[in-house]
Amino acid sequence: MENTFTHALPNKSGYFGEYGGSYIPEQLQAIMQEITDAYDEAILDSTYLSELADLYSGYVGRPSPIFYAKRLSQKYGRGIYLKREDLNHTGAHKINHCLGEALLAKRMGKKKIIAETGAGQHGVALATAAALLGLECDIYMGEVDIAKEYPNVIRMKILGARVIPASHGRKTLKEAVDAAFEAYLKDPVTQLYAIGSVVGPHPFPRMVRDFQTVIGNEAREQMAELTGQLPDHIVACVGGGSNAIGIFSAFLNDIKVELHGVEPAGRSLTEPGEHAATMAKGKPGVMHGFKSYMLQTEDGEPQDVYSVASGLDYPSVGPQHSYLKDIERVNYDTISDEEAIEAFFEISRLEGIIPAIESAHAIAYALKSKRLRGNILINLSGRGDKDIDFVVENYGEKYGIE
Numbered sequence: 001m002e003n004t005f006t007h008a009l010p011n012k013s014g015y016f017g018e019y020g021g022s023y024i025p026e027q028l029q030a031i032m033q034e035i036t037d038a039y040d041e042a043i044l045d046s047t048y049l050s051e052l053a054d055l056y057s058g059y060v061g062r063p064s065p066i067f068y069a070k071r072l073s074q075k076y077g078r079g080i081y082l083k084r085e086d087l088n089h090t091g092a093h094k095i096n097h098c099l100g101e102a103l104l105a106k107r108m109g110k111k112k113i114i115a116e117t118g119a120g121q122h123g124v125a126l127a128t129a130a131a132l133l134g135l136e137c138d139i140y141m142g143e144v145d146i147a148k149e150y151p152n153v154i155r156m157k158i159l160g161a162r163v164i165p166a167s168h169g170r171k172t173l174k175e176a177v178d179a180a181f182e183a184y185l186k187d188p189v190t191q192l193y194a195i196g197s198v199v200g201p202h203p204f205p206r207m208v209r210d211f212q213t214v215i216g217n218e219a220r221e222q223m224a225e226l227t228g229q230l231p232d233h234i235v236a237c238v239g240g241g242s243n244a245i246g247i248f249s250a251f252l253n254d255i256k257v258e259l260h261g262v263e264p265a266g267r268s269l270t271e272p273g274e275h276a277a278t279m280a281k282g283k284p285g286v287m288h289g290f291k292s293y294m295l296q297t298e299d300g301e302p303q304d305v306y307s308v309a310s311g312l313d314y315p316s317v318g319p320q321h322s323y324l325k326d327i328e329r330v331n332y333d334t335i336s337d338e339e340a341i342e343a344f345f346e347i348s349r350l351e352g353i354i355p356a357i358e359s360a361h362a363i364a365y366a367l368k369s370k371r372l373r374g375n376i377l378i379n380l381s382g383r384g385d386k387d388i389d390f391v392v393e394n395y396g397e398k399y400g401i402e
């Protein structure tokens with residue numbers, strides 16, 4: 001397999017402009033260097049690359065197709081194309097980087113991969129990769145989330161992972177990250193911490209980005225085949241930012257292709273704690289070992305965040321997105337809960353595709369934004385099976401479901 005993992009950024013210290021880097025204790029610094037070295041070696045090794053390519057095709061089902069959404073296109077007067085990451089094994093794009101990270105862990109002689117999870121999507125994808133590759137897997141999860149996301153907790157356990165409750169503070173994602181970091185510091189030799197998006201200290205924003213670039217590389221060829229040209233616009237939702245950077249990366253140098261990242265405006269963009277629109281409302285700060293736009297309180301602590309899509313409610317964002325915002329290569333905008341749910345039903349009923357509520361944010365923007373015309377490629381990051389109970393309970397009546 002050809003090595004396509006070469007990008008100009010980040011620099012050697014993990015910076016995209018002023019963002020990224022590695023703001024962590026001395027002890028972890030050495031471990032991160034070890035991971036960086038192992039990764040640099042792996043991507044020059046055709047055995048590693050072809051093993052990953054074989055898993056993408058035989059196990060994940062790649063390449064994921066691009067589907068022309070005819071009825072949506074007709075209704076909204078624009079060409080809507082969907083990159084179908086929802087068709088991947090486990091139902092979303094996260095499996096792309098989990099397999100890359102798990103293969104790297106094996107190569108480094110690690111016995112166990114560990115991670116935090118919020119809604120459980122990263123936990124399930126990582127537990128899947130661990131089962132496949134014969135690694136142990138510990139997933140740290142807030143007690144509140146464990147109660148809320150029961151089906152994913154069960155999936156992880158069926159797959160053989162241990163789900164370890166984080167029971168301090170607000171008992172959600174941030175506390176899960178704390179617990180996972182603590183466990184990692186205790187034993188960085190036999191374990192590898194597999195971060196779930198393009199966030200965290202260097203080299204994770206780079207590494208996770210590289211693994212997700214498969215989306216954009218495929219899409220570039222597929223769009224050329226389907227339409228004879230590149231798309232006019234590409235739209236993706238942004239939580240940590242991995243699916244978005246995965247599709248954007250292959251088009252960054254195509255200046256004519258407009259790129260749009262969509263953050264969640266939640267219930268209200270003007271009230272702190274009621275949204276997770278990091279780049280719209282945040283300012284540069286450091287958390288979880290890296291510098292980026294960040295939603296923060298007056299004393300610089302991470303702000304509480306909220307979105308109807310639990311995969312999008314993170315108070316920071318991948319550092320490369322902060323950079324791309326500042327240099328104005330990508331347009332970042334927001335979509336509210338209500339708009340996302342409306343798009344969720346629209347694509348379900350016009351195309352027979354139930355999307356993840358996260359992905360519905362990208363769909364809503366592609367359908368609604370007045371600045372979009374021509375051919376629009378949406379990264380459909382995941383399927384909505386995980387969301388149907390919640391949607392029916394909270395929005396069923398409005399959309400005619402008894």
Ligand SMILES: *Cc1c(COP(=O)(O)O)cnc(C)c1O
Nearest residue numbers: 197239240241242243311358382
């Ligand atoms: C986790 C998740 C996201 C958000 O994560 P990114 O790193 O921003 O891609 C988006 N869509 C789905 C389906 C997810 O599971």
